[in-house]
Amino acid sequence: MGIEAELNIGKPLDPGHELALSVLLTREHLTRLLDERVFKPAGLTDQQFNVLRILKGGPAEGYTIGEVRRRVISRSADVPRLVDRLVGIGLVARQANPRDRRSCHVVLTPAGEASQAEVAPAHAAFLRELEGLLSAEDRVLLVALLDQLRVGIRGLGEPEGGA
Amino acid sequence: MGIEAELNIGKPLDPGHELALSVLLTREHLTRLLDERVFKPAGLTDQQFNVLRILKGGPAEGYTIGEVRRRVISRSADVPRLVDRLVGIGLVARQANPRDRRSCHVVLTPAGEASQAEVAPAHAAFLRELEGLLSAEDRVLLVALLDQLRVGIRGLGEPEGGA
DNA sequence: TCAAAAAAGATGTGACAACACTTTTTTGGG
């Protein structure tokens, strides 16, 4: 289904608008289904899962808040309070950092490990389903085009000429 | 730049994960720059602008809340309160609907028209810049691939076999 | 050695999302 039909837009869109809406709408469908299938059944939000996943893949001593921030998808995520909430439900813990008392290390608790281990299979299964929606060739092409678009967008955001 | 580098991920990702992160991250960059360039200077949020744009493109008598909901990108948007806030800042108005007194029509106020007219050029200019980031061929291809992915995702969400 | 700058988090506030619930109106069967 084209975008115009999905959003009940009568007129044809200009190319840039169509491109932008394609990205936004695809993300919308993707996160909706991910929430419904994977995150909500586990009682987590997507961002919470993302933090657990990051910590799971990180070093045993954990990451500082800033290191987590550099690894989350949303650059503007409010990581301190995201961690607050995860501490509140017992999935992660803050550990004082003796080397720099401004920062702390965030680590998974045993409950956090368990939660991660519980969700990970559903997450991986979903991503395999997603992968199966396109041919390998199309998927590689799509990823490359999105990469190209992202690089271009970053360029628009930083029009600071060289030299 | 690849996704692994951008998110500081050491290991290569599996294909489905790479695809999902590509979509999420591209949307993130896009909305960030749109906010910064277009919406924030006008004192609007993306959703507020979206409603103004929908009303601008709609009939003179406006749309009901339900009709707006069917046209916003985010299916789960809390449209009544989104409209509340727009009424609060004077950009739209509710008009009683004599044909069905449960519902009302939402219309742009003169201030809303003015706000829309003020933001629209920056929005259009941004979308033209976006369009210029890819060749026409690549753009058409990207839109088609995203369409295909969206259709597939919708299929995953509604596995109600026919008959 | 000390004051300014920078870095890392924490916090205040407003906007948004999700869920359930209420009110009002329309609709259709008896």
Place this chain on the structure above:
DNA sequence: CCCAAAAAAGTGTTGTCACATCTTTTTTGA
């Protein structure tokens, strides 16, 4: 005509997101 069911929107609440600002600690350099 009357009443139950459905539809449309508003409301209440809680939790989350996001931006801007503030506090604490560390670094830097005269």
